[in-house]
Amino acid sequence: MIRFSDVHKSYRVDGRDIPALQPFDLAIESGEVFGIIGHSGAGKSTLIRLINLLERPSGGRIAIDGVEMTTLDEPALRVQRRRIGMIFQHFNLLASQTVADNVAFPLRLAGERDAGTIRARVDELLARVGLAAHADKYPSQLSGGQKQRVGIARALANRPSILLCDEATSALDPQTTASVLDLLAEINRELKLTIVLITHEMDVVRRVCDRVAVLDAGIIVESGAVADVFLHPQHPTTRRFVNEALPEEAATEQAPFARVPGRILRLSFRGEATWTPTLSRVMRETGVDFNILAGRIDRIKALPYGQLTLAMEGAGVDRALAALRAAGIEIEEIAA
Amino acid sequence: MSAPVLQTLFPHIDDWAEIGRACVDTLLMLGGSLALTVVIGLPLGVLLYLTGKGQLREMPKLYGVLSLLVNVLRSIPFIILMIVLMPVTYALVGTKLGIRGAIPPLVIGAAPFFARLVETSLREVQQGVIEASQAMGASVWQIVRHVLLPEARGGLIASTTVTAIALVGYTAMGGAIGAGGLGDLAYRYGYLSYQSDYMLVTVVLLVVLVQLLQMLGDRIVSRYNRR
């Protein structure tokens, strides 16, 4: 578990302290994929870099599995850092070394000398990330997605318990992004390691994260399970991120339904409820007329969900809403 | 070319073996001083880099002192440096003349120059790569040894080439005040005795030497540069 207690961070610029992160508490559980989303300059990189102390906090405590990071001396910190892998937006591979040597680098840093052991581990890692055939190439000979896979293999070399991803997919096209995210999800599942991932794309959060924190100008304005935050965003910044991920939903914020008669409602289905014909059953039983204004069915990580914006008319609307709620469907009233 | 042809073209040159010896002297001075320049200038350059602003071992005071020292040594014209250093040279190698006498001032003149080039080359290494190494738990020494030097290899080799070529010029200047080699020939016969054929031959030989060094340097760089 990664626990931040009353941590804050300011940067000293021209003799003045400029706050980058306001005091916050945060606990990231072992084995989960935790997303941190925010706009440029919100403090995401600062936050993730506090975990392996690439950035020192201005105050507060950071503990990983009970080990207080800020109190460690340099050699002890180096040992801890070997248990925390990190991947970067711009990959940060050694251009002068082959793919195999890049992956072997953290092993050598940790003191491994035996060439056979190194070779075996490198082969195993490259196989895992699907680059077995590229061991002897140089980074400049690889595509962006392949470079990030090398970065992932390198980050996993010392069998870390935590993987930090700083905008790991921001330099990649959507398809490559998807395949890298799938790889991260697979690693999380199979190796049971904790992943902390920062991004400015809600879609990345939706695909792989279990929980998410929304960062806005150095303040965590919202955090929780991805499904909760995604389906019921509270803070305006969160809403903007969610709306970016759901372009057709964006319209509901501006109330273009003013001319639509009836009550405007947003229904959220999660899990099994997504696949059952509850809506049509309840409408039939209560004699309510409805009109679909917007909708989407997708997945949040493995959880199927649906979100429909409806207009409902008729005497039985309240009864219908009660029946739908009883069936586990979440309802928000947008306009009456 | 037969001997009579050479005699017509270069009437004053009666002893080609002397030119050969001068070449060897120049090469020895160059080799010796270049090796020592790298041995001293490389660590100095690394130290300049590490202690610089925002770097891994930022130390403003030490950086200020080193930087000033380097600038002072670089701003003194070599021929003056050589004269000023004569007592030091004598104390170090027991003579002010010949190849041995030339090497200390050559190294003291070139090492700061080389160190500055090393510092610049190291700064070219992407900050992100250094950060990634820190995140992997690398010590500063491991970063220097396994990240900075290999990643800056191309720039370091190019810096060595530039320094070697500067040293060719320094050895020629040194020749004028007793260091020997091609500079000595050019100065004694070509300048003091108006034997322009000596001048021509030494100049041509120096040009060829510089050209060869540049080609060699470029070759090595292109072999190692994989970006």
Ligand SMILES: Nc1ncnc2c1ncn2[C@@H]1O[C@H](COP(=O)(O)OP(=O)(O)OP(=O)(O)O)[C@@H](O)[C@H]1O
């Ligand atoms: N080394 C530094 N020195 C001074 N200020 C810094 C430094 N690093 C970051 N900052 C400032 O701290 C704030 C947060 O920066 P940070 O890099 O954490 O943002 P971010 O959310 O990662 O942004 P992006 O999405 O652009 O990467 C910014 O205002 C930035 O200018």
Ligand SMILES: [Mg+2]
């Ligand atoms: Mg950032």
